[in-house]
Amino acid sequence: MTTTDLPVVPHWVDGARLTPAGSATAPVFDPARGVATRRVGLADADLVDRAVRSAAAAFPAWRDTSIAKRQAVLFRFRELLAGRKDELARIITAEHGKVLSDAAGEIQRGLEVVELATGFPHLVKGEFSENVSTGIDVYSFKQPLGVVGIVSPFNFPAMVPMWFFPVAIAAGNAVVLKPSEKDPSAAVWMAELWQEAGLPDGVFTVVHGDRAAVDGLLAHPDVASISFVGSTPVARHVYETAARHGKRVQALGGAKNHMLVLPDADLDLAADQAVNAGFGSAGERCMAISVVLAVEPVADELVAKVRERIEGLRVGDGTRGPDMGPLVTGEHRDRVASYIDVAAADGAKVVVDGRDVRPDGDADGFWLGPTLLDDVPTTSRAYTEEIFGPVLCVVRVKSFDEGVALINAGELGNGTAVFTADGGAARRFQNEVEVGMIGVNVPIPVPVAYYSFGGWKQSLFGDARAYGPQAFDFFTRAKAVTSRWLDPATHGGVDLGFPRNDG
Structure with missing residues (x-):
């Protein structure tokens, strides 16, 4: 079978699969076999416009749908997703490559946001103040934005879109999702689930594509906001372009997450968690630990323990x-893999070389085993750049202060962790470190759904974090009403003075 004979992953527009004849496509691979198993359509400007216009047409009726009816659709979607999550996990594994248990884990974390969104009536309430002045009341209420765009990355094809669309839909918006073209099928599967749950056609739309599709959403006049997750350079482009076109933007960028291990830490725990956080999902996580800062004199012992655990992993x-x-x-x-050469050339020790892995899988798969680099210079690109793969760097530091200074010197501030038995040191760490999400003896401090997700510095562009209370503010805008109802005979007459509330 040639590539052109492969089935095409369709777009989802107007509540139906859409595969325009003659449109450009890109291959979608099974990473464990190294072969293309399907193609995905790449939307051009006309298709992006069609998708947005479909969402814009569906928006008014969904906005005006009662809270009770919207909530019922969300509950139904939640039940369908919980009952069929194994099916979705298999789709994710087939296109991303992560193990089934990891795929199931990302769905569960996305399901948390769906569950948060089912309680949205409490989070979109307004306020009311009676008699702010004699006979005058002031009240506020929140309304949806309209059509909202979501651009999600390849590493979490289900969870990251679910960081945004449950809240956006609950609040009354219509969603246009542009998933990664590397693993697009999960998005269409979720679109069909929304339809089964009773969501009106057009309220959830999926358009596949590359940068041209993204830029089409950023510039489209009928798209009110953009939610994005990806690398920092692209996040910066998305933020600047969308903001220039007058849109609200939340753009989550890259990460270089450090784990500071103090001498009093439980080194077995630290080693276990460094391996879990460094190599889960093959290191393709924005919350992965990519650097272990070992405060001497524990580095030798910690490196030995991490190496022992890596050697027991099966790829x-x-x-x-x-x-x-x-x-x-x-x-x-x-x-x-090229970063392993970079680190070695810069003087780092290659303790475990993932290029030598012998996987349980097809020889043509996209394999790279867990890699451990010790004594990595902080001037090396292996330290300064986001690798986004199963490469764990160890940097030896002399003190707590040196470790915190290294973390704070970086341009990224997504996640970090400290491992210690000293409560005072942990409290000082969380106070002084310039990072948005912090773990204390927890290596992947992704907040639960009723908090909000987002980093500091070049890891987040825009004011709003993902999910949690901030998301409901992002996907709505408030109106404040000042109201007076008077007897026509006592309207008060003409007064050109500035309105005062002391009467």
Whole structure:
């Protein structure tokens, strides 16, 4: 079978699958086999416009749908997703490569946001003040924005879209989702689930594509906001372009997450968690730990423990129950592997070389095993750049202060962790570190759904974080009404003075 004979992952517009004849496509791979299994359509400007116009047409009726009816659709979607999450996990593994248990984990975390959104009536309430002046009341209420765009990355094809669309839909908006073209099928599956849950056609739309599709959403006059997750350079472009076109923007960028291990830490716990946070999802997580800062004199012992655990990991096809799967594409695998050469050339010690892995899977799969680099210079690109793969760097520091200074010197501030038995040190760490999400003896401090997700510095562009209370503010805008009802005979007459509330 040639690439052109492969089935095409369709768009989802007007409540139906859409595969325009003659449109451009891109291959979608099974990373464990290294072969293309389907193609995905790439939307051009006309298709993006069609999708947005469909969403805009569906918006008014959904905005005016009662809270009770909207809530019923959300509850139904939640029940359908919970009952069929294993099906979605298999779709994710087939296109991303992560192991089935990891795919199930991301769905569960996305489901938390769906569950948060089912309680949206409490989070979109307004306020009321009676008699702010004699006979005058002031009240406020929140309304949806309209058509909202979501651009999501390849590493979490279900969870990251669910950071945004449950809240947006609950608040009364219509959503246009542009998923990653590397693993697009999960988005269409979720669109069909929304339809089964009773969501009106056009309220949830999926358009596939590359940068041209993204830029089409950023510039479209009928798109009110953009939610984005991806690398920092692209997040900056999205933020600047969308803001220039008058849109609200929340653009979550990259990460270089450090884990500071103090001498009093439980080193077995620290080693376990460094491996879990460094190599889960093949390191393709914005919340992965990519740097361990070992405060001397514990570095030798900690490196030995991490190495021992890495050597016990099994790498292979995610459907066969390994610990870690392949990387998403061959190109990405090669890019990540190149950092091992960079680090070695800069003087780092390659303690475990993932290029030597023998996977339980097809030889043509996009394999790179867990890699451990010790004594990595902080001037090396292996330290300064986001690798986004299963490469864990160890940097040896002399003190708590040196470790915190290194973390704070970076341009990214997404997540970090400290491992210690000293409550005072932990409290000082969380106070002084310039990072948005902090773990204390927890390596991946992703907040639960009723908080909000987002980093500091170049890891977040825009004021609003993802999900949680901030998301309901992002996807709504407030109106304040000042109201007076008087007897016509006592209207008060003409007065050109500025209105005062002391009467």
